[in-house]
Amino acid sequence: MDLRIFTEPQQGATYDTLLAVAKATEDLGFDAFFRSDHYLSMGNVDGLPGPTDAWITLAGLARETKRIRLGTLMTAGTFRLPGVLAIQVAQVDQMSGGRVELGLGAGWFEEEHKAYGIPFPKEKFGRLEEQLAIVTGLWQTKIGDTFDFHGTHYDLTGSPALPKPAQARIPVLIGGHGATRTPQLAARYADEFNIPFASVEDTERQFGRVRAAAEALGRPADGITYSNALVVCVGSDDQEVARRAAAIGRDVDDLKTNGLAGSPAEVVEKIGRYAEAGSERIYLQVLDLSDLDHLELISSQVQPQLS
Numbered sequence: 001m002d003l004r005i006f007t008e009p010q011q012g013a014t015y016d017t018l019l020a021v022a023k024a025t026e027d028l029g030f031d032a033f034f035r036s037d038h039y040l041s042m043g044n045v046d047g048l049p050g051p052t053d054a055w056i057t058l059a060g061l062a063r064e065t066k067r068i069r070l071g072t073l074m075t076a077g078t079f080r081l082p083g084v085l086a087i088q089v090a091q092v093d094q095m096s097g098g099r100v101e102l103g104l105g106a107g108w109f110e111e112e113h114k115a116y117g118i119p120f121p122k123e124k125f126g127r128l129e130e131q132l133a134i135v136t137g138l139w140q141t142k143i144g145d146t147f148d149f150h151g152t153h154y155d156l157t158g159s160p161a162l163p164k165p166a167q168a169r170i171p172v173l174i175g176g177h178g179a180t181r182t183p184q185l186a187a188r189y190a191d192e193f194n195i196p197f198a199s200v201e202d203t204e205r206q207f208g209r210v211r212a213a214a215e216a217l218g219r220p221a222d223g224i225t226y227s228n229a230l231v232v233c234v235g236s237d238d239q240e241v242a243r244r245a246a247a248i249g250r251d252v253d254d255l256k257t258n259g260l261a262g263s264p265a266e267v268v269e270k271i272g273r274y275a276e277a278g279s280e281r282i283y284l285q286v287l288d289l290s291d292l293d294h295l296e297l298i299s300s301q302v303q304p305q306l307s
Contacts, residue, residue, distance in 0.1 A: 022070075024292045058070045059092045071100060078127075097166060106127070128185070132188075140169075172192075173191070179206075190210075193226055201277075232285060271302075
């Protein structure tokens, strides 16, 4: 079971804060540092000092880390044209020496689009499908050849399809709870399928849908990595769990029901249930980015029990 650190910087974080978390992620032996892609805070927080851009952040971290994988859960398809996104991600992959992964979703948070003047189209899923075809198609085009795409939403003619990423294939993550179109899209394009904030039962059900969709396309279902994203709140005792829950404005019982919370032993047991449902990787949603001791506790008391 891989453990990855997943942050939500729109809730309030500077680049320096994210750098400190990424360096701790690397030093403590976690597999990867991922971040959300949002421009507006959610819930009862002010989001100060303001949003940071996902791919600018990852470009910086690409030069200031050495080992960990770097990526997004999920880049909003509404924020970037697919050709531009392919260039950005390929460049950051080069800057990192081939450690980038792209999580790409349709975009859903209408308020942040209104706040920053970003168009919010009604039909997003069809756009996402074309974006995936374009981004992966550009990367896979041989040097010297050109790439063309003529769709409903995007039209590319004679693209040199440059630059190329450092990796032969940048892993693409697709996720969500949709019962039909999401599994079909994952079966066609995803190297990894992620279901966020889901119960063990819903996880097992959705993984089954993705596996069935892959097999229907003639693709081995085991060729996709299956993962969860879950909020984490671990403490060495009940008081520490309660303190960490209060720091992120959450109820302990709710966190235990809907996330990974409690003692290291409780969290290991819960992760084991997700593993039985088919999960191979957990993105730990860390909401208090100032609490690096939290990461150290997970590294020393949870991670060794999952090896």
